[in-house]
Amino acid sequence: GDADHRCQLVVIGSGPGGYTAAFRAADLGMDVILVERYAELGGVCLNVGCIPSKALLHAANVIEEARHAADYGIAFGEAKIDLDKLRAHKEKTVGTLNKGIAGMAKQRKVRTLTGTAEFASANRLSVNTAQGVETVDFAQCIIAAGSQPVKLPAFPWDDPRVMDSTGALMLKDVPKRLLVVGGGIIGLEMACLYSALGSAVTVVEFMDQLMPGADPDLVKPLQALLKKRGVAIHTSCKVAKVTAGKKALSAEFEGASVPSGTDYDRVLVSVGRSPNGGKLKAENAGVQVSERGFIAVDKQMRTNVPHIFAIGDLVGQPMLAHKATHEAKVAAEVAAGHKREWVARVIPSVAYTDPEIAWVGLTETEAKAKGIAYELGKFPWAASGRAIGIGRTEGFTKLLFDPATHRVIGGGIVGAHAGDLIAEIALAIEMGCEAGDIGHTIHPHPTLSETVAMAAEVFDGSITDLY
Numbered sequence: 001g002d003a004d005h006r007c008q009l010v011v012i013g014s015g016p017g018g019y020t021a022a023f024r025a026a027d028l029g030m031d032v033i034l035v036e037r038y039a040e041l042g043g044v045c046l047n048v049g050c051i052p053s054k055a056l057l058h059a060a061n062v063i064e065e066a067r068h069a070a071d072y073g074i075a076f077g078e079a080k081i082d083l084d085k086l087r088a089h090k091e092k093t094v095g096t097l098n099k100g101i102a103g104m105a106k107q108r109k110v111r112t113l114t115g116t117a118e119f120a121s122a123n124r125l126s127v128n129t130a131q132g133v134e135t136v137d138f139a140q141c142i143i144a145a146g147s148q149p150v151k152l153p154a155f156p157w158d159d160p161r162v163m164d165s166t167g168a169l170m171l172k173d174v175p176k177r178l179l180v181v182g183g184g185i186i187g188l189e190m191a192c193l194y195s196a197l198g199s200a201v202t203v204v205e206f207m208d209q210l211m212p213g214a215d216p217d218l219v220k221p222l223q224a225l226l227k228k229r230g231v232a233i234h235t236s237c238k239v240a241k242v243t244a245g246k247k248a249l250s251a252e253f254e255g256a257s258v259p260s261g262t263d264y265d266r267v268l269v270s271v272g273r274s275p276n277g278g279k280l281k282a283e284n285a286g287v288q289v290s291e292r293g294f295i296a297v298d299k300q301m302r303t304n305v306p307h308i309f310a311i312g313d314l315v316g317q318p319m320l321a322h323k324a325t326h327e328a329k330v331a332a333e334v335a336a337g338h339k340r341e342w343v344a345r346v347i348p349s350v351a352y353t354d355p356e357i358a359w360v361g362l363t364e365t366e367a368k369a370k371g372i373a374y375e376l377g378k379f380p381w382a383a384s385g386r387a388i389g390i391g392r393t394e395g396f397t398k399l400l401f402d403p404a405t406h407r408v409i410g411g412g413i414v415g416a417h418a419g420d421l422i423a424e425i426a427l428a429i430e431m432g433c434e435a436g437d438i439g440h441t442i443h444p445h446p447t448l449s450e451t452v453a454m455a456a457e458v459f460d461g462s463i464t465d466l467y
């Protein structure tokens, strides 16, 4: 029979992938419906990911900066933390952006439908709303249903003291003893946050290095600072089991170096995210989903069913918001009939830890594993006037070059504002810059951005005497 709604394009999920795709398609003249199971738009990134974590990490940085200021004669005393106000800061930040996205949807006449979508066929969704099931007929569809935290079975999930990242961002309290299971980006960001707020934090990572994926030299300054602040770090260590006791959660570890304590007041499990591709009855539309829940796409973000696209976390790694938004624009433009495909060479990664860690393009670990030849230009921040002035000499900037062409093929930065600084290296790679192009570009003095130019000059041999 007739559907309750019909449209040219339906988008499932309103995260950075979904809302970007919906808005781009509407701007290109398409008639769009955006389906989201939650009342608030913005997905994981806005509601329980990128945005609230950075709002809270800002507070952590203020606390640590104030402590550090005592070193140069400015003492503030211990921080008095009003958790209600801190949570309000986070909620206000999220709320402002929720309203912004809803406003943008309205402005573009994107219709939003609140409910959980499933495929009924290759041209129909059935959406479970508060008013009952509503059907949506579509000519084209973009799946942007995202991912969710992996819930390891060895943990008592019915105990409220066991948290995933969403629970950690709720910031119900500042636990005396926090165990962070998984030393990836999310786990380490939360370790920085809770450590600054006063928790005794223990981080346990299964692999032999924190933040697997980043070069080990980039991780070292972070690891050193965390240790200095009293964070216990155990790599090559596994949390075998957590049992809920009355007074504490007690953990069992396996590995060469295990934490001395077994009791914790809260446990954060941050061991990765799993894609939501398997929960959409995609088989009713003939869309192939992998066993793990990923949906394979081509360069135009089309699934195996050509009028159904997929973008964001559920099409694969890296699970990052800026990857989702970029894919979203490609999918929306292709759906609108434009000749478009994914052409970006690199996707930057950033950990908003203290210090920040950022990398883009080829890493040294990857180059060594694949036998790719590279040469390095590395500039230690101990030789940067700005870094010395702000007391952040632990950082460094490195660039990887193709030995034959001298083109930049990768880069990594650890230090304050590394996440902002990495954008220049991403641009350099996209533009096919050679070392001289960066070195001969006048960078403002005294800034941390100079360290990117200096790293290029170190490679070129125009800087030989750093100390």
Ligand code: FAD
Pocket: 012, 013, 014, 015, 016, 017, 018, 035, 036, 037, 038, 042, 043, 044, 045, 046, 048, 049, 050, 051, 053, 115, 116, 117, 118, 144, 145, 146, 147, 165, 166, 186, 276, 279, 280, 311, 312, 313, 314, 319, 320, 321, 322, 323, 324, 352
């Ligand atoms: P999501 O944001 O996951 O959105 C999917 C949406 O689809 C959700 O709103 C969901 O409710 C909805 N949905 C799912 N199934 C259905 C259905 N059947 N019907 C209707 N709606 C449905 N990335 C960064 O780039 N930078 C960061 O700093 C960063 N920090 C992070 C911090 C944390 C704590 C976490 C957890 C993640 C962080 N990420 C960060 C990752 C980032 O949040 C994701 O990469 C991004 O949200 C993926 O976007 P998406 O559009 O694919 O999906």
